[in-house]
Amino acid sequence: MKTNLSFIKTARDKIQLVNQKLLPQKLEYVVCKNGTDVAKAIKEMVVRGAPAIGISAAYGMYLSAWEATKKNKKLNIELFQKQKQLLDAARPTAVNLAWATQEMLAVASHFFTSDAAKAKDAQIKLLLSLYERALEIHNDDAERCLTMANNAVKYLVTKYPKEKYNILTHCNTGSLATGGIGTALGAIRILHEKGKVNMVYADETRPYMQGSRLTVYELQKDKIPVTLTIDSQAAYLMQKKMVDAIFVGADRIAINGDVANKIGTYSLSVLAKAHRIPFFVVAPQSTFDKTIATGAEIIVEERPAQEVLEIQGRPIAPKVPVINFSFDVTPQTNITAIFSEKETLE
Ligand code: MRU
Secondary structure, X not given: OOOXXXXXXXXXXXXXXXXXXXXXXXXXXXXXOOHHXXXXXXXXXXXXXXXXXXXXXXXXXXXXXXXXHHOOOOOOHHHHHHHHHHHHHHOOOOHHHHHHHHHHHHHHHHHHOOHHHHOOOHHHHHHHHHHHHHHHHHHHHHHHHHHHHHHHHHHHHHHOOOOOEEEEEOOOOOOOOOXXXXXXXXXXXXXXXXXXXXXXXXXXXXXXXHHHHXXXXXXXXXXXXXXXXXXXXXXXXXXXXXXXXXXXXXXXEOOOOOEEEEOOHHHHHHHHHHOOOOEEEEOOHHHEOOOOOOXXXXXXXXXXXXHHHEEOOEEOOOOOOOOOEOEEEEOHHHOXXXXXXXXXXO
């Protein structure tokens, strides 16, 4: 299975990112020519979704080296370290970002400590290696999406057999958020391909509306039956037995299986448990943080008040203090299974 939708266009001297802030009204691209441009695009949510920001950051590291070379600057490891710091700080919760920049830094570190660094054409060789690694991170993600999505669907149809399913999903975990068909949305795409989707309920996902603006856009484009639902309606849909399973993505997964994902995921998991509905997480290995034991160690990003007080620049509330956690942490005990390209954790 393939998808015609991609969040990114790549070239040797720039990347172009779909401006996800403008979708679905406008399909416009933001041009990034270095890591600083990419960090800005990530911070401002032009590009979002854990794997997508990791992929963008990998190209950002490469582009900074390309730009420096064009300006006849000699590359050194400090440039890469600085770029990594800048990019990682753009959004702290999704670990794929720091993972991807670490992969790129490793390419540079390896190069500077090898004999290749002494060659006449050393800088060109380094640029090539960086570009190849960024491309690999990008292409690998497409492969991973397919594998994890298939794993998830196999599990669902075996353990919870049904002719057709009603699936609830939160945020956007599709081609706009990954290098391929998506994580949770990838599983939904595969399920649909098998003729087993009755309806996808897409949560709006306040305040950034990834569900209503992006998920609905992707599913409608693929002709997959979708119904938009407000976030606070989830409990009632479950009570009315309108949901057979919940599929979400992840931004960081701790060693014990606690999962950080878009704000509202935790409440869905509590509701799923109360209604005995299977709750599934689909995420690549690059989302697993092997350095933290539990979700309590996850730093949850807080976003500007403006995102809650305004909708597309229009005020919708008086100016009062706002609390705007971008993610929450779902305890592993609320999760039926986590699927990655490598394993299924029950
Ligand atoms: O704030 P966002 O839009 O970057 O949040 C995205 C999510 O929470 C997704 O569910 C997660 O990154 C998985 S995307 C494949």
